[in-house]
Amino acid sequence: MSELTITLLRLGYLVLLWVFVLSAIAVLRRDLAPRGAPRASKSERRRAEAAPAPSAGAAAAAAPAPARRGGPTRLVVTTGPLAGTTLPLSSASILIGRSPGCTLVLDDDYSSSRHARIFPQGDQWYVEDLGSTNGTFIGDAQVSGPQPLAPGVGVRIGQSVVELQG
Amino acid sequence: MSVDVETPAGRTVEPTERRPARLAELFLLILALAAGISAFAMVGRSVTGELPGDFWAVSLLLVGIAAAAHVVLRLRAPWADQVILPAVVLLNGLGLAMILRLQLADTKGADAWSQMMYTALGAVIAILLVWFLRDHRWIRRLTYTAMLVGLGLVVLPLLPVIGREINGARIWVNIAGFSLQPAEFAKIAFAIFFAGYLVTNRDTLALAGKKVLGLQLPRIRDLGPIIIVWAASLAVLVFERDLGTSLLFFGLFVAMLYLATERFSWVLIGLVLFAAGALVAASVFPHVGARMDVWLHPFDNELYNAVGGSYQIVQGTFALAAGGLFGTGWGEGYPYLVPYAFSDFIYSSLGEELGLTGLLAILLTYLLIVQRGLRTAIAVRDGFGKLLAGGLAFVMALQLFVVVGGITRIIPLTGLTLPFMAQGGSSLLANWIVIALLLRVSDNARRPSALPMRGTVAQGGGMHDPIVVGAHDGTTPGGGVPVRRSAADAPSRGSTPSHPTEAFGGPLDPRRDDPRGTTGGEHL
Numbered sequence: 084m085s086e087l088t089i090t091l092l093r094l095g096y097l098v099l100l101w102v103f104v105l106s107a108i109a110v111l112r113r114d115l116a117p118r119g120a121p122r123a124s125k126s127e128r129r130r131a132e133a134a135p136a137p138s139a140g141a142a143a144a145a146a147p148a149p150a151r152r153g154g155p156t157r158l159v160v161t162t163g164p165l166a167g168t169t170l171p172l173s174s175a176s177i178l179i180g181r182s183p184g185c186t187l188v189l190d191d192d193y194s195s196s197r198h199a200r201i202f203p204q205g206d207q208w209y210v211e212d213l214g215s216t217n218g219t220f221i222g223d224a225q226v227s228g229p230q231p232l233a234p235g236v237g238v239r240i241g242q243s244v245v246e247l248q249g
Numbered sequence: 250m251s252v253d254v255e256t257p258a259g260r261t262v263e264p265t266e267r268r269p270a271r272l273a274e275l276f277l278l279i280l281a282l283a284a285g286i287s288a289f290a291m292v293g294r295s296v297t298g299e300l301p302g303d304f305w306a307v308s309l310l311l312v313g314i315a316a317a318a319h320v321v322l323r324l325r326a327p328w329a330d331q332v333i334l335p336a337v338v339l340l341n342g343l344g345l346a347m348i349l350r351l352q353l354a355d356t357k358g359a360d361a362w363s364q365m366m367y368t369a370l371g372a373v374i375a376i377l378l379v380w381f382l383r384d385h386r387w388i389r390r391l392t393y394t395a396m397l398v399g400l401g402l403v404v405l406p407l408l409p410v411i412g413r414e415i416n417g418a419r420i421w422v423n424i425a426g427f428s429l430q431p432a433e434f435a436k437i438a439f440a441i442f443f444a445g446y447l448v449t450n451r452d453t454l455a456l457a458g459k460k461v462l463g464l465q466l467p468r469i470r471d472l473g474p475i476i477i478v479w480a481a482s483l484a485v486l487v488f489e490r491d492l493g494t495s496l497l498f499f500g501l502f503v504a505m506l507y508l509a510t511e512r513f514s515w516v517l518i519g520l521v522l523f524a525a526g527a528l529v530a531a532s533v534f535p536h537v538g539a540r541m542d543v544w545l546h547p548f549d550n551e552l553y554n555a556v557g558g559s560y561q562i563v564q565g566t567f568a569l570a571a572g573g574l575f576g577t578g579w580g581e582g583y584p585y586l587v588p589y590a591f592s593d594f595i596y597s598s599l600g601e602e603l604g605l606t607g608l609l610a611i612l613l614t615y616l617l618i619v620q621r622g623l624r625t626a627i628a629v630r631d632g633f634g635k636l637l638a639g640g641l642a643f644v645m646a647l648q649l650f651v652v653v654g655g656i657t658r659i660i661p662l663t664g665l666t667l668p669f670m671a672q673g674g675s676s677l678l679a680n681w682i683v684i685a686l687l688l689r690v691s692d693n694a695r696r697p698s699a700l701p702m703r704g705t706v707a708q709g710g711g712m713h714d715p716i717v718v719g720a721h722d723g724t725t726p727g728g729g730v731p732v733r734r735s736a737a738d739a740p741s742r743g744s745t746p747s748h749p750t751e752a753f754g755g756p757l758d759p760r761r762d763d764p765r766g767t768t769g770g771e772h773l
Contacts (some may be wrong), residue, residue, distance in 0.1 A: 093578035100610040103280045
């Protein structure tokens with residue numbers, strides 16, 4: 084075999100190794116997108132298109148619609164380990180705590196497993212402490228019974244603060 | 250929120266629940282096998298001018314192993330990580346090719362066929378483990394058994410009849426003609442023990458104790474286990490004269506303590522303890538001191554010519570230099586000039602023939618395995634799985650650092666083996682078991698679950714419908730039924746003001762005026 088072929092084989096082999104490494108890294112890039120996100124965004128887009136049309140009732144009914152006109156549309160964690168986490172609001176109540184069964188699962192040693200509940204009633208959202216060890220606070224005031232919660236008001240749960248936002 | 254997609258049949262399915270086809274793994278496996286098998290062919294062509302005698306057998310076995318593992322993963326662990334297996338197959342194939350190359354050059358001790366057999370055995374054990382171990386949490390009940398097994402394995406080489414001393418390190422046992430390096434298996438046992446022990450005791454270790462200079466110091470009595478492990482790893486260093494294994498065990502424990510408690514003080518305490526132990530050992534024990542001398546002054550003429558001196562490491566350095574940026578090509582260099590070029594110094598052999606470019610690809614492949622392990626540890630939901638995957642991934646990274654660092658003279662040379670590449674049955678079997686455990690945990694971590702992961706939102710926030718306290722208001726159709734408006738009623742997102750404070754109850758928002766007072770009153 085000629086010298087040139089040998090050199091080409093030698094370099095080609097290194098290229099093959101790097102093709103492997105780069106393909107593997109390309110596979111890893113999937114991790115950067117949240118699981119199922121591309122599909123979700125596609126179907127959400129379809130729903131968004133379908134929603135204004137009155138006939139597209141079936142598709143739009145499943146959409147996580149905000150409970151009421153002009154009310155808050157999302158719950159945002161503003162401080163704490165999960166700061167930045169956002170939940171879209173539906174008409175269902177939101178259970179917050181460490182237990183995996185909660186809607187918002189906190190990674191926080193100072194919160195109880197089922198710590199507090201934020202739920203809609205009529206046109207208003209309420210926050211209620213579920214007998215947590217360290218309590219739930221709005222500002223400095225401890226939440227005892229169900230208490231109305233206005234958007235932009237921070238609720239302190241353990242080390243986290245959550246608030247409703249438009 | 251769950252995402253439902255209407256199928257033509259009208260049934261709704263969860264798209265995220267679909268089993269992955271593992272096509273990425275298949276594709277990467279084909280690349281890895283191509284790299285391994287073409288390496289066999291190139292080695293034979295340049296050393297003997299023809300395909301090596303074992304070419305077809307070795308290639309077919311490698312393909313068979315990869316295919317079997319792939320099929321088993323599809324059946325039994327469909328969610329397991331797709332990069333780990335191809336990376337392992339690639340590394341194993343490259344190691345085999347280098348051993349075959351050295352064997353063809355009549356290097357004493359290089360035996361590609363036995364390495365192939367151990368590869369097959371390791372893969373079979375890994376496949377059986379993935380097949381029969383359905384849930385890694387089952388291993389947690391073996392916590393203290395694993396500790397006893399680990400300590401037993403460490404002590405084994407010191408026993409009089411079966412223990413063997415080879416090249417100054419007493420880390421071998423010889424049973425029925427087979428020599429084993431029990432420390433390789435002990436590292437798995439210790440990882441299991443530490444994971445089980447720490448997941449129960451992490452809170453005491455993390456929270457009890459006082460703060461000094463911003464460091465949370467643990468209480469003296471909580472230091473018990475770390476001192477025992479420190480003593481055990483020092484005992485390995487002293488009685489078995491194996492710096493690498495000692496570093497490996499101790500590093501594993503410190504890293505897992507850090508993973509469990511998130512207290513940097515443990516890392517600091519660990520580093521200080523190890524530095525103190527190593528300094529004392531270097532001054533008291535001559536063999537450790539000799540290693541240090543070789544590390545610091547390898548080009549000293551006296552040391553170079555001494556028995557057990559720096560000849561090996563200097564030759565390894567020359568081999569790496571000869572390889573340069575692109576290497577000499579498979580079978581074109583002189584890797585056999587380095588003692589133990591097929592086991593302890595396979596890294597420098599590969600460096601000579603594949604060059605820095607090839608070495609970096611190999612190191613990145615290891616890094617991929619480690620990254621997948623750590624990523625699995627982040628994603629898995631149970632504490633035991635987190636610690637186990639994190640510990641196993643870390644120990645592989647540490648072993649790689651100790652081996653490569655030793656050969657490139659960043660740290661003193663130790664007798665550890667490069668996982669999957671260096672010739673040696675124990676190392677191969679143990680690392681295939683590590684891979685099986687990582688795959689099992691990663692299957693568990695990536696399997697979609699009704700339970701939300703930490704820091705994520707539950708599927709379908711509607712799981713917990715509100716318990717309605719007051720009576721219904723005018724807009725709710727049925728009393729006590731949670732509010733769920735029809736589609737026509739729901740505003741499109743565009744109508745919602747973007748600023749949070751504007752959205753609520755301002756005087757300019759007529760929609761707010763009416764119902765607020767009534768429902769609030771009913772509720773309170």
